[in-house]
Amino acid sequence: MxxxxxxxxxxxxxxxxxxxxxxxxxxxxxxxxxxxxxxxxxxxxxxxxxxxxxxxxxxxxxxxxxxxxxxxxxxxxxxxxxxxxxxxxxxxxxxxxxxxxxxxxxxxxxxxxxxxxxxxxxxxxxxxxxxxxxxxxxxxYIGMGQFLNGITAGHATTSKKIGFVAAKPIPQVLLNINSFLLGARQVDPEITCQVIFTGEWSLAVKEAEATNALADQGCDVITCHVDGPKVVMETAAGRGAFVCGYHANQSPLAPEKYLTGAEWNWADVYTGMVQTVLDGGTIDNFVRGGLADGFVKMSPLGPAVSDAARAQFEATRAEIMKGGYSVIKGPLKDNAGNVIAAEGQAFAEDDIALESMDYLVEGVIGSTS
Amino acid sequence: MSGDLGLWAVPVAMLGGAIRVSTPFLFVSLGECLTERSGRINLGLEGTLTFGAMAGYALAFESGSAWVGVGAAAAAGAGFGAFHGWICRFKGVNDIAMGIALMLLGIGLAFFFGKPYIQPVAPDLPSIPFGFWSDVPQVQAALQVNVLFLVGVALAFGMAWMLRNTALGLRIRVVGDSTEAARAIGIAPDRVQLWATAAGGALAGVAGAYLSLYYPGSWNEGLSSGQGLMAVALVIFARWNPVLCLFAALLFGAAGALGPALQTVGFTSGYYLFFAAPYVLTLALLIFTSTPGNALDSAPGELSITK
CATH class of the missing domain: 3.40.50.2300 (Response regulator)
Incomplete structure (x- = not known):
């Protein structure tokens, strides 16, 4: 050794x-x-x-x-x-x-x-x-959580512009951005999503600047995929925008403006894995799960969520809980005009192809490079 | 929240960014400017800033008043500065090495004591809405000016006047240019340097409080992304002139806002390059404004890098 x-x-x-x-x-x-x-x-x-x-x-x-x-x-x-x-x-x-x-x-x-x-x-x-x-x-499959975030965002936006502060253009982040917009487009297909990449997982001043830039562009619902969403949540709420959370429950930071959030639920996952080892078993090398499997959960809906939004949110969540839900489905193009999915083609949440995503869908304003 | 500014969004964002992002650079560089004019270098201001950010946030949270936090940050910064000044008066102590040690100490202590304050939400510093005349929300947001920024601007001009026109300023400059000359006219260089270093530290502490109490407005361990180090470089860039420090800080803040603003108006590729804009700009300006031979002309004579 x-x-x-x-x-x-x-x-x-x-x-x-x-x-x-x-x-x-x-x-x-x-x-x-x-x-x-x-x-x-x-x-x-x-x-x-x-x-x-x-x-x-x-x-x-x-x-x-x-x-x-x-x-x-x-x-x-x-x-x-x-x-x-x-x-x-x-x-x-x-x-x-x-x-x-x-x-x-x-x-x-x-x-x-x-x-x-x-x-x-x-x-x-x-x-x-x-x-x-x-x-x-x-x-x-936390992208499903961002899809549900997007539904509440689609109901809350009046400017038809929503914003996303992203760290790096890796597949998991891109899936979240795409899911957020596609969720909002369930409500209104005219909605666009502006994305800003900060280039790092944790960079407080740049995240605040990015959030301000989104608010300046008229984005009135903002979410993010950075390690610590605290700065984005506080800055966005300070500018009067609604926020959707990510990773954990950030509602205490902006109780009036918080719509909902996509949270990890690692407690169940980790205790399950550790129990497997305690029982003398071996953990599978490849473990995945979504809302239905308890890997991901949603924050309680905030006070600004309308009844219509609540109804659509609950109905969609029930669909997702059945398993095998597809957010990425045809006909769908990326924002450069290339076809991602033809009519009738769908990528279910557990489709391994989603783990190598390298595109932003039509309606997302931004670029992966 | 409506109103599409098109490409005008970029200059508006840069104006807002200059005001929001520049304040920490401004305070640290003014502090370092004062310290260096007395002939001493304090490279530890990054640590002082981080500790000031933590102390300011913690005290603001405990007391419920953001201004108590600013006071605590200034006091903590003065403590770090005075310690640096006190150690450096001993023979054989290298102020550059000592500064780096203090930087690491400040960051370490801030992380250690700051642990319980990552989660709580402390009160923010107030800002003044100078954008009331405009009905464009972007302009209103850009002109939300924090009181500390105004203090910093006043301080830059005040410090320039003080150094040029007052007996105190003369003392600091004499000590900075020649300790022998200072001794000859009956000034104790150690004492002047001690006070100048302590005051410089206090300003760096306030810079930290601005970060944690106003923008971005929360304490966490990744809060400072090298503002304290960059500000020390800005002093050299500003040729040890407080008013130029102000413009250097504004320029740096504006350039930092360029990356996010350009992404929102459609320049979406190559954003890593735009994020490097502040550094590229600094390099370019240094090259254009320097002529061979006079680069360090305005540097204080007792500075250990010029000796």
Missing amino acids: SFRLDRRSLLASTAAMGATALLPGRALAADPLTVGFIYVGPKDDFGYNQAHAEGAAAVKAMAGVKVIEEENVPETVDVQSTMESMIQFDGATLLFPTSFGYFDPHILEVAPKYPDIRFQHAAGLWSADKHPMNVGSYFG
């Missing part, structure tokens, strides 16, 4: 030597399962990391499980040190490195060294023929 000699691993090995000297053998009681969670930002950011940390908190409440967490771990070689130290020092056997950029090359670097440790990564990057089998991929 080789590891980089840094402060943490030095402490780890020193402590481990001390521990071996004290303990004659394995403890008599069953060892608890140690589960490590790694976050790219603060775990109370009203966003991506908070959603995962709420899942971790649910795991913490389970019997026979010890949870260790580290936040603000950059997507650099730092996350490799964190993973190694969780494994060697804390004895973690199940790791949840939650950020998108942890996968390549960091998890791929560490995982082959520890074939007995399970690495669970929250994005659609793993594939059976290329990557180690002790790495698993899980994700939820």
Whole structure:
């Protein structure tokens, strides 16, 4: 076993030597399962990391499980040190490195060294023929949540322009943007959605500037896909626009302007996965789920949502709960005029083709590059 | 919320951006300008700004008053500055290395103490609607001017006047240009530098409070994206002149608003390039305004980078 000699691993090995000297053998009681969670930002950011940390908190409440967490771990070689130290020092056997950029090359670097440790990564990057089998991929169809956001937005907008503050043009983000607009177009096919990319997952001043730019353009419902939506929500509500949440429930930030939000529900997912391991089973390498499977949930509807909007929202949610719902369906073109789906063609929520989305649909004002 | 400005949206957004985004740059660069005019460099202002943002937000939340937060941020910043000034008076202490150490310390302490304040919502600083004459909502929004911005503008002119026309200004300049000359006329350079560094730190603390209490208006660990570091560079760009610091900060703020504004009017490709606009602009201006030989002419003589 080789590891980089840094402060943490030095402490780890020193402590481990001390521990071996004290303990004659394995403890008599069953060892608890140690589960490590790694976050790219603060775990109370009203966003991506908070959603995962709420899942971790649910795991913490389970019997026979010890949870260790580290936040603000950059997507650099730092996350490799964190993973190694969780494994060697804390004895973690199940790791949840939650950020998108942890996968390549960091998890791929560490995982082959520890074939007995399970690495669970929250994005659609793993594939059976290329990557180690002790790495698993899980994700939820949260685009459906943005579609429902879009329905409430379509009813709330008077300018027929809605806005989206996006971090980077990766497939998950593009699906959310497209779903948000297509949801709004369920209400009125004239609605357009302006998207602004900030280029980074967390960049407070630029997110505020982007939100102001959207408001300046007349967008009166704004949502986002950045790690911490707090700044976007507060800035948009401050400009008098309605907001739709993302990742977690942001209604306390703008109680009057909050329509609804697409939230992760990692608590159920994580406790389920940990229970599988406790029962001696193996977690599937490829786990997906949507609203019906409890991977994703919607924030309670806000006071500004009209009765008509509520009715359409509930009806559509009931349809989605049946499973296999298609947001991307023909006839549909992208915003450069290329055909995405012909008449009669549909991509259901679990269609793997959606995980390599590289287009913005007609009606979205913006570009992926 | 209606009214389509077309391409006019870009200059309006840049005006708004200049006012909104420039204030932290302005305060940090004024603080650094004052410190450097006394012959000392404080590279730790990024840490001071981050700590000021946290302290301001925390105290504003606990007390319910944003102005208490600004006061706390200034006091914390003055503390950091005075510490830097005190350490640097000892023989053999390198102020650049010390500044970097203080930057890391400030950021670390801010993250440590700031943990419980990421979630709560603190009161915001008030702003003055100078756009009341216009019925265009975009113009009204752009001209929502925060009080701190006006303070900063007044401070830039006040500091320029103070440095040029007052006995205090003369002392600071003498110490900055030659500590021997200062000693010869009976000024204690250490004391002047200590106060100038503390005052510079206080201004950087206020810059942080502007970030966390007004724009974007919440505390989190990714709040400062290097404003404190860029502002130190702006001082050199502004040739140690407070009024030029004001224009440099405005220019930087306006250029920062360019990226998002251009995306909304249809320049959707290559936005990474537009986001680099502030830096490209700074480089271009530096090249156009410099002539070989006089680049550091207006630099204080005692500055460790010019010695």
